Amino acid sequence: MRRSSWILALLWAVVALPAWAATEIKFYYPVHLTGPLVKEIEAYVADFHKAHPGIRVEPVWGGNYWQNMQKTVAALQAGTPPDVAVHLAIDVVTLRDLDAVIPLDEFVQREGGDKFLADFFPGFVSDLKAEGRVWAIPFQRSTPILYYNKDLLRKAGLDPNKAPTTWDELLATAQKATVRDASGQATQWGLTIPDDPWLLMSFILQNGGRTHSADFKKVYLAEKPAVDALQFWADLANKHKVIPRHRTFPESVQDFAAGKTAMLIHSTGNLRFIRDSAKFEWGTAFLPKNKRQAVAIGGAGFFIFKKAPREKQEAAWQFTKFMTSPEIQARWNIGSGYIATRKSSFDLPLMKEYTAKLPQALVARDQLPLALAEMSTHDNQKVREIFRTHFQEVLDEKYTPEEGMKKAQAEMEKVLAPFQK
Known part of the structure; x- marks a missing residue:
């Protein structure tokens, strides 16, 4: 009797083994504001675990x-990279140069190829491609938009339902909405913009x-339009x-919510x-135009890493597919503000109900036909830091805009010189 019980226990353990031996994958992800957005991601991971009990995701x-x-x-250098991660579209070149990630065309073809990709907004796919291959799937995508405080515009004697549509109108509105004390110091700004290269x-x-x-080998910041x-x-x-x-992304959005600035250009x-x-x-609007109406696409996608064993790459694809599904993208749009990357997300009842109550949430999607790719180069982080440094030095009046941009251009060309082949 004792022997048969032992055999039954062993058989039960063997049958149960797959549930215990789930494939584990490590997932790196970024968000600018912690708290609610981290909780959103963790909720999606929990839902994924329910749908895929054989895979366990460790969100970091x-x-x-x-x-x-x-x-x-740093993890790549240590030989312990994540299995899947969300990174900026402009990091495609760097991650390829590091030989860190795999093209996803095989997985995409399995899901229907071009038909699968066709449900994503085109601009969100094109900047995640290089040399004709797909390197990431769009997830956390954005454009800058103009937020405006209708109450403060009304106090300034402006039409609270009419946002500025040109650079001249933007300046004029900001001048009227700026409030100063007796010494001339601003107590309320007309406009706030984080001094980030993406927005410039x-x-x-x-x-x-x-x-x-x-080809990601040249920059044009010293040209007159720039x-x-x-x-x-x-x-x-x-x-x-x-x-x-020198207001950061978190500081500037907090300033707007606190009523310290009448307008805000932000993600x-x-x-x-x-x-x-x-x-x-409050309201939202397209960014004002000058010679043309345009906006730089921002945000990120899901990358799968080369060092991961095939089993983990397969699991990472299942997670990527889940996180970029129309349903999760609708929830992410509502839960964060990032644009749902799937067209069909906007046809879901959940999304229709949300945007009917908050039409401001549709502005970024409707601006997409005007969106162009963000600056991307080899050694992107180093190039971007040069841009940021000289941009801020110009704002501090250390250099004129022409001097600052010429210095940035020259330094960037040195960084990009090894790639000029």
């Missing part, structure tokens, strides 16, 4: 985009400029004094924070 928050990339690079790129594009070459775009931004800060300098990825925090009537 990596900080903001740049910190998350640094974490991945939109100004360059609106001014008819270009940022980088299609210099003049930076001049306009610097004048907003230093000549007209209608924007503060749609923080729309949830404004929705939940602002105690006033």
